[in-house]
Each structure stands twice: as structure tokens, then as C-alpha cells.
Amino acid sequence: MSPLSFTAALLRWFAQYGRELPWRGIDDPYGIWVSEVILQQTRIDQGRDYWLRFMERFPTVEALAAASEDEVLRLWQGLGYYSRARNMHAAARQIVEAGGFPRTIQGLRALKGVGDYTAAAVGSMAFNLPAAAVDGNVYRVLARHYGIDVPINTTHGKHTFESLATELLPPGQASAFNQAMMDFGATWCTPRSPRCIDCPVAGTCDALHTGRIHLLPVKERKLKVKERHFAYIYIRYKGKTALRRRPAGDIWQGLWEPLFVEDAPLPDLGCPLTLLASGVKHVLTHRVLLADFYLAEPQALPALPEGYIWVEEPALPDYALPRLVERMLDLLPQG
Numbered sequence: 190m191s192p193l194s195f196t197a198a199l200l201r202w203f204a205q206y207g208r209e210l211p212w213r214g215i216d217d218p219y220g221i222w223v224s225e226v227i228l229q230q231t232r233i234d235q236g237r238d239y240w241l242r243f244m245e246r247f248p249t250v251e252a253l254a255a256a257s258e259d260e261v262l263r264l265w266q267g268l269g270y271y272s273r274a275r276n277m278h279a280a281a282r283q284i285v286e287a288g289g290f291p292r293t294i295q296g297l298r299a300l301k302g303v304g305d306y307t308a309a310a311v312g313s314m315a316f317n318l319p320a321a322a323v324d325g326n327v328y329r330v331l332a333r334h335y336g337i338d339v340p341i342n343t344t345h346g347k348h349t350f351e352s353l354a355t356e357l358l359p360p361g362q363a364s365a366f367n368q369a370m371m372d373f374g375a376t377w378c379t380p381r382s383p384r385c386i387d388c389p390v391a392g393t394c395d396a397l398h399t400g401r402i403h404l405l406p407v408k409e410r411k412l413k414v415k416e417r418h419f420a421y422i423y424i425r426y427k428g429k430t431a432l433r434r435r436p437a438g439d440i441w442q443g444l445w446e447p448l449f450v451e452d453a454p455l456p457d458l459g460c461p462l463t464l465l466a467s468g469v470k471h472v473l474t475h476r477v478l479l480a481d482f483y484l485a486e487p488q489a490l491p492a493l494p495e496g497y498i499w500v501e502e503p504a505l506p507d508y509a510l511p512r513l514v515e516r517m518l519d520l521l522p523q524g
């Protein structure tokens with residue numbers, strides 16, 4: 190399906206099935222903006238009532254700007270994510286100070302709390318600016334219809350979908366098209382049970398014809414950054430120190446390190462431990478290490494866990510050490 194016919198089909202669908210919402214059909218940028226902020230994390234049914242109440246109490250951006258933060262937050266109560274209300278209040282003051290609503294995407298983007306999506310949504314609906322508003326609904330519709338499996342939560346994915354959505358924008362009808370995409374994604378091409386049977390673009394839907402509806406869109410699994418807590422004890426005994434080679438199956442395999450403790454109590458070496466540094470941060474891919482460094486100077490040869498060897502301190506440079514251990518050595522007092 191050419192971009193033009195996809196767009197035309199969606200616009201036809203919207204004319205028939207578009208949702209009736211109290212902020213639809215208005216061209217007041219303020220009312221549209223308030224609706225977009227409310228709907229960022231809120232279901233439409235709940236958002237509708239809040240919008241009506243909000244607009245009744247603060248019918249203009251000037252009224253919102255003149256209100257106290259307490260009053261704005263009270264009206265917002267129950268919607269959660271209060272930073273949205275605070276940012277909106279601050280942005281209302283920005284707008285009033287500037288003498289009116291910005292009429293460019295760049296100007297809208299400069300308002301507190303306004304990101305790419307909100308700027309495009311408000312810009313297109315209030316001023317018919319040719320900007321594609323790409324939210325989760327739009328990602329899903331485009332990924333399925335065009336069979337795009339580029340992960341949507343990557344920079345490449347964002348660019349891919351934004352440029353496709355921009356290409357699809359009909360000249361002079363950005364407002365209707367953006368709303369059509371939002372509504373179509375929210376009511377027809379839904380995440381779990383899309384209405385493919387009476388879908389206006391089913392004939393050209395790649396996901397439908399390749400059996401990938403539930404595989405698209407694709408999200409890259411972000412590996413959670415794991416935190417690990419290490420403690421290293423540098424033992425100094427008659428000019429010698431204890432090292433072990435790090436075992437297989439973990440980071441730094443084969444490198445050498447002083448007495449190592451992870452998630453366990455510090456061992457008793459028969460002498461007090463001097464803390465050299467605590468919470469030293471060392472960042473690796475997908476891991477953050479937080480390390481405490483200690484110095485132990487026992488009077489008698491301490492018993493060590495298996496695997497450690499005694500090394501003459503001047504010979505330390507002959508051993509390959511992780512960078513974190515080198516940082517520890519830099520903190521050692523002269524022996």
C-alpha cells in the first residue's frame with residue numbers, strides 16, 4: 190500500500206470511528222495541551238473528568254499561571270505523577286511571560302515538561318503544524334502494518350518510526366492524521382486483540398499476512414544494571430601480600446586480586462582493619478561495582494582461604510590486576 194493510500198484509509202476510518210472527546214474539535218492550544226498532559230499516564234475515561242474539572246477551574250493559561258501550586262496539585266489529586274502538574278504550572282507561567290502560546294515545534298519543546306510527542310500533538314492539533322506525534326499506539330500500528338521489527342526503544346527505532354510517520358502525514362491534515370493514528374491504535378489495532386477482521390488496512394498489513402501480529406512491535410530487552418558490593422583487604426605481612434587469581438565464570442577471570450569478599454562478613458585476620466576507602470564506584474557494562482578497600486597489618490601469619498599465595502610487595506607489578514585493584518593500591522600507605 191502506498192503511503193498515500195494508507196493515510197487516506199486511516200483518515201476515512203477516523204471520520205467514521207474517531208472518538209468523541211471534549212477536547213476534540215477545539216483549536217485552543219491550552220485545552221489541547223492540558224488534555225495531552227493529563228493523558229500521558231492516565232486512562233481516557235478518568236482523564237476526561239479531570240480535564241473538564243481542570244478547564245472549569247482554570248479556563249485559560251493565564252488562570253493556570255495565576256494559581257498557586259497547592260491549588261493546582263489539589264485539582265490533580267488522584268491522577269498521580271505530580272511532576273506533570275508542577276511542570277504544566279511552570280510552563281503556564283513561561284507562556285504568560287512570553288506573551289502567548291508558542292506556535293512552533295521548537296517553541297513548544299522549550300516549555301517545561303513538553304517532549305517530542307506532546308509538542309507534535311499540540312502543534313499539529315492547535316496550529317496544524319506538519320509534525321507526526323509518535324506514541325506507543327503509533328509504533329504498534331506502523332510496526333504491524335509495515336512489518337518493521339526494528340526495536341522501538343532504540344535510537345534507530347525511534348528514527349525509523351518517526352520518519353515513516355512523517356512521510357505518511359497528509360499535507361495540511363497533520364491534526365486529523367495524528368488523531369486518527371492515536372485512535373486507531375487505541376481502539377482497533379490494540380495490543381492484545383486487534384480487530385483485523387474489519388480493519389481498513391488489513392489487505393496490506395504485513396503482520397497479518399506473515400502471522401506476526403503478536404510479535405510486533407519489537408522491544409529490545411534492556412539488561413538491568415546489576416549492583417555488586419565488593420570488599421578488598423590488602424594484607425601486609427613482613428613485606429609480603431596475599432593475592433589470588435580470579436576464577437572462571439565471573440568478571441576478570443585470570444586477573445589477580447587481594448583478599449576478596451562479596452556479600453559476606455569480613456574475615457578475622459587477627460588484627461584491626463584500616464578502611465582506606467568505601468563505596469568506590471567502578472562501572473562495567475551492565476554492572477556497577479561498589480567496593481570498600483581495607484588494609485590489614487597482622488603480627489602473625491594469618492590463615493587464608495584456599496587459592497591465595499604470598500607475593501613480595503615489590504613484585505606486584507608483575508601481576509595483572511583489575512583496574513579497580515590498581516585504584517586500591519594507589520591508596521595504600523608506604524610499607
Ligand code: SF4
Nearest residue numbers: 378383385388391394
Ligand atoms: S490488520 Fe490487524 S494488525 Fe494489521 S493494522 Fe489492521 S488491526 Fe492492526
